[in-house]
Amino acid sequence: MSTTRAIYPGSFDPVTNGHLDVIQRASSLFDELIVGISVNIEKNPMFTLDERLEMLTESCRPFDNVVVDSFDGMLVRYAETRNCKAIVKGLRAISDFEFEFVMALMNRKMDPSIETVFMMTSAEYSYISSSIVKEVAGLGGDIEGLVPSIVMEYLGKRLTER
Numbered sequence: 001m002s003t004t005r006a007i008y009p010g011s012f013d014p015v016t017n018g019h020l021d022v023i024q025r026a027s028s029l030f031d032e033l034i035v036g037i038s039v040n041i042e043k044n045p046m047f048t049l050d051e052r053l054e055m056l057t058e059s060c061r062p063f064d065n066v067v068v069d070s071f072d073g074m075l076v077r078y079a080e081t082r083n084c085k086a087i088v089k090g091l092r093a094i095s096d097f098e099f100e101f102v103m104a105l106m107n108r109k110m111d112p113s114i115e116t117v118f119m120m121t122s123a124e125y126s127y128i129s130s131s132i133v134k135e136v137a138g139l140g141g142d143i144e145g146l147v148p149s150i151v152m153e154y155l156g157k158r159l160t161e162r
């Protein structure tokens with residue numbers, strides 16, 4: 001029997017409960033799910049790659065068929081090397097769609113054998129993004145329930161270092 005493997009890519013700077021909601025849904029749909037952190041130096045992340053890997057690995061511990069990894073460069077090339085059949089993307093609102101649509105078509109152009117699968121996040125997480133979580137935390141707001149506990153710790157530490 002063949003294994004259907006998918007990749008859920010992102011910056012995960014940091015992982016939020018919205019991401020985990022998509023990871024949980026995708027992990028029940030595919031045999032194996034790779035959560036792939038894109039190493040994009042242009043984005044000037046708050047957390048190093050190692051920190052993001054640690055936060056994600058800890059947060060994905062409950063999911064037996066989820067593996068956390070990182071990749072540099074083109075997503076489809078990495079997906080090919082890991083034999084992924086699908087790219088999973090989370091959609092929160094219509095505003096996400098336009099950009100995701102372009103990326104999905106470009107990825108299909110580069111490798112028509114890999115399908116992009118869009119998953120809706122739960123309504124309770126539909127307004128959460130890594131950027132808004134960082135902004136609210138930076139302004140002293142309460143982000144309890146929006147990110148996993150390990151991210152609360154990392155954010156707390158990072159903000160006191162400033």
Ligand code: PNS
Pocket residue numbers: 009010011012038073074075076102103104106107
């Ligand atoms: O969490 P993000 O920042 O919205 O994730 C964006 C990501 C990493 C999925 C996207 O930028 C990506 O796929 N980067 C890898 C480089 C690549 O393949 N670019 C061409 C996309 S059509």
